[in-house]
Amino acid sequence: MTDALLELRGVSVSFDGFWALNDLNLALAPGELRAVIGPNGAGKTTFLDVITGKVRPTKGDVFFRGRSLVGTAEHQIARLGIGRKFQTPRVYQNLSPRRNLELAVSRRASPFDLLFSRLDSTSRDRVQHLLGVVGLEPHANRLAGGLSHGQKQWLEIAMLVAQNPELLLVDEPVAGLTDEETERTAQLLRQLSGEHTVLVIEHDMEFIRDLQAPVTVLHEGHVLCEGSMDAVQADPRVIEVYLGRETD
Numbered sequence: 001m002t003d004a005l006l007e008l009r010g011v012s013v014s015f016d017g018f019w020a021l022n023d024l025n026l027a028l029a030p031g032e033l034r035a036v037i038g039p040n041g042a043g044k045t046t047f048l049d050v051i052t053g054k055v056r057p058t059k060g061d062v063f064f065r066g067r068s069l070v071g072t073a074e075h076q077i078a079r080l081g082i083g084r085k086f087q088t089p090r091v092y093q094n095l096s097p098r099r100n101l102e103l104a105v106s107r108r109a110s111p112f113d114l115l116f117s118r119l120d121s122t123s124r125d126r127v128q129h130l131l132g133v134v135g136l137e138p139h140a141n142r143l144a145g146g147l148s149h150g151q152k153q154w155l156e157i158a159m160l161v162a163q164n165p166e167l168l169l170v171d172e173p174v175a176g177l178t179d180e181e182t183e184r185t186a187q188l189l190r191q192l193s194g195e196h197t198v199l200v201i202e203h204d205m206e207f208i209r210d211l212q213a214p215v216t217v218l219h220e221g222h223v224l225c226e227g228s229m230d231a232v233q234a235d236p237r238v239i240e241v242y243l244g245r246e247t248d
Contacts, residue, residue, distance in 0.1 A: 004063070005030045005197050006051070006167055011060035012221070013046050020046040022221035024060070028167070033193035035208045036201045037232075038218035039241060044201045047218065048169050052084050053077045064167070083165035087172045089152035093145035097136045097155050100144055101127045104162035130158040134188060150181030154188060161192060168192065170200045174207045186210035205233075 004027040013021040021043045028034055038044055049055040050062060053074040062069045069077055078084075092100050105123045119127070131137045134154035139147060144155060153173050160168060170189065174182040186207055189198055193213075202208055208215060209229045217224040217232050219241045225232055232238050 004028060007063045009061050011050060011057045013055055014058045019221055024222050028197050030197055031194045033198045033213040035211050035213050035215045042218040043221040044218055081166035083160040083163060084169040085156055085160055085171060087175060089156045091144045091152055091155050095144060096141045097144055098140045100155060100159055101130055101162055104159035130162055134158045150177045166197060168196050168198045172202055174204050182207050183210060
């Protein structure tokens with residue numbers, strides 16, 4: 001796939017003889033929204049760790065915009081345009097959503113700097129726009145620690161988007177969310193795709209269906225199958241190794 005934004009070619013990762021990834025091949029097109037599912041131990045976290053430079057492949061290569069990422073430091077990969085959201089929201093609890101986003105937009109600014117300097121009008125407009133995108137305008141000036149779990153997830157997604165990455169890696173964003181928050185999160189990620197390439201790892205099958213995106217199923221460190229949600233749910237291999245276990 002020569003026009004892929006991200007491509008993994010024959011990626012394998014061994015931890016003391018255990019192959020967490022085994023000849024994994026995957027490609028994402030610019031602007032694509034992709035869901036990745038798989039049972040525990042399928043290699044999903046290692047998959048993200050390889051992309052972001054936390055883990056170096058034992059074999060294979062990872063390309064972003066045609067450039068190999070293998071051997072590139074994590075912070076350099078982030079600067080190339082890859083943002084990762086972890087399962088637990090990482091926001092400044094004692095700052096407001098607005099301040100959190102001001103930090104994200106300004107990048108190098110510290111909370112101390114923000115007390116004595118102001119963002120330019122373009123950056124302020126960006127912050128206000130992102131507050132609207134994630135539905136946090138009514139809560140913009142309260143402490144982030146007082147937000148619901150779902151609102152904190154949305155704030156962290158907005159903080160990632162503030163840095164304008166080309167690729168967003170989103171790890172289990174709806175764990176612990178209400179049904180309404182889960183539906184809103186799917187809507188938000190659909191909205192962000194197109195302008196950004198978005199890859200989502202999740203266990204919640206209803207959420208995956210709400211994404212209305214192609215699904216990649218991982219099993220034992222490699223791609224078991226890919227297709228629409230209906231197609232993968234009907235695949236006997238998926239039923240055996242993953243979906244069947246979930247419904248037993």
